[in-house]
Amino acid sequence: MSTRFSVEEVEPTPAAERERRMTGAPFGEVFTDHMITTRWSAEEGWHDATLCAYGPLVLDPSAQVFHYGQEIFEGMKAYRTADGSVVLFRPYANAERFAASAYRMAMPEVPADLFVGALETLVAADRDWVPATDGHSLYLRPLMIATQPTLGFYQPSQSFLFVVIASPAGAYFSGGPVTVWLETEYTRAAPGGTGAAKCGGNYAGTLLAQQKAVKRGCDQVVWLDRGFVDEMGTSNLFFVLGDEVVTPPLNGTLLAGITRDSVLTLAADLGYGVAERPVSVEDWRAAAADGKLTEVFSSGTSSMITPVGRVRSEGGDFVIGDGTPGPVTTRLRNELSGLQTGRRPDPYGWVHKI
Ligand code: COI
Numbered sequence: 027m028s029t030r031f032s033v034e035e036v037e038p039t040p041a042a043e044r045e046r047r048m049t050g051a052p053f054g055e056v057f058t059d060h061m062i063t064t065r066w067s068a069e070e071g072w073h074d075a076t077l078c079a080y081g082p083l084v085l086d087p088s089a090q091v092f093h094y095g096q097e098i099f100e101g102m103k104a105y106r107t108a109d110g111s112v113v114l115f116r117p118y119a120n121a122e123r124f125a126a127s128a129y130r131m132a133m134p135e136v137p138a139d140l141f142v143g144a145l146e147t148l149v150a151a152d153r154d155w156v157p158a159t160d161g162h163s164l165y166l167r168p169l170m171i172a173t174q175p176t177l178g179f180y181q182p183s184q185s186f187l188f189v190v191i192a193s194p195a196g197a198y199f200s201g202g203p204v205t206v207w208l209e210t211e212y213t214r215a216a217p218g219g220t221g222a223a224k225c226g227g228n229y230a231g232t233l234l235a236q237q238k239a240v241k242r243g244c245d246q247v248v249w250l251d252r253g254f255v256d257e258m259g260t261s262n263l264f265f266v267l268g269d270e271v272v273t274p275p276l277n278g279t280l281l282a283g284i285t286r287d288s289v290l291t292l293a294a295d296l297g298y299g300v301a302e303r304p305v306s307v308e309d310w311r312a313a314a315a316d317g318k319l320t321e322v323f324s325s326g327t328s329s330m331i332t333p334v335g336r337v338r339s340e341g342g343d344f345v346i347g348d349g350t351p352g353p354v355t356t357r358l359r360n361e362l363s364g365l366q367t368g369r370r371p372d373p374y375g376w377v378h379k380i
Contacts, residue, residue, distance in 0.1 A: 058152035086175035096172035107368030203335030207239035214249040221279035261326030270299035321352030
């Protein structure tokens with residue numbers, strides 16, 4: 027049964043002001059008029075589903091999230107298609123991953139109909155905020171936090187808040203190709219840990235290495251697990267060896283990207299060989315040197331498909347191909363964005379009309 031959201035009266039931002047705020051806004055800095063909030067308690071389950079004005083949350087300073095980090099989130103986008111309609115891309119896949127993250131973090135599951143209903147309700151209310159500019163979209167950020175006011179750490183929180191906010195966004199990286207840093211001092215995740223969950227702690231723990239990467243002139247960190255590639259700080263990684271597209275397997279230490287899954291499907295249907303297998307840094311360097319590795323790209327919701335041009339490490343730099351975006355990366359990017367924006371037919375049922 028679909029959830030009913032109570033709707034609070036919100037004064038919409040005047041069109042001219044909305045356009046001014048949306049134009050050229052960096053990723054994640056501008057927010058729409060509304061947000062969704064829904065509460066969970068052990069006694070009542072999910073309740074108080076509300077569409078209200080975007081604004082600060084009032085939380086007790088002893089809320090568990092501030093102390094023990096019980097928090098998860100998702101990232102997805104609403105697109106304006108060629109005919110002016112607004113669509114979500116694979117929202118049930120995000121609902122499923124949110125549920126998997128909740129399970130790992132001992133949080134209550136948000137049922138898929140509540141999760142997708144919240145997205146639909148928010149996007150319908152803030153429809154005018156979905157950009158029509160090419161390469162732009164409305165980034166959606168569902169999140170769940172532990173709100174029980176207690177410093178005791180005997181059990182998971184007994185109350186939670188599920189929130190969805192929206193932010194009109196352009197490119198996460200200014201175009202690419204990006205330069206990446208191979209991190210060997212710090213690790214992001216370990217077997218049995220939370221690496222596959224989309225929880226804030228996974229990101230907080232990577233900031234020091236990200237600062238280190240930026241200091242060395244890099245855009246992003248590549249995370250390794252004992253010499254094998256896991257993922258990049260905000261996305262999964264793909265390696266193109268001629269006609270074969272390879273990405274590390276989902277072994278529990280990396281995030282199961284929805285863009286990653288879409289790329290695997292699209293690449294196979296376009297006739298490329300597709301493989302999920304471990305890639306070591308040694309093999310990466312050797313294949314780049316002897317020319318077998320022709321392209322590398324990252325895949326993620328915010329950064330879409332971004333070419334990697336140069337790899338930097340303590341041992342020096344190497345370049346991928348000639349350092350410019352390759353044909354496979356460009357083709358997959360065009361195919362995926364064509365599908366998301368209705369410029370190509372969707373044989374997969376991934377596009378979800380609002
Ligand atoms: C996304 O790509 O949606 C993410 O959640 C990554 C985030 C660090 C921007």
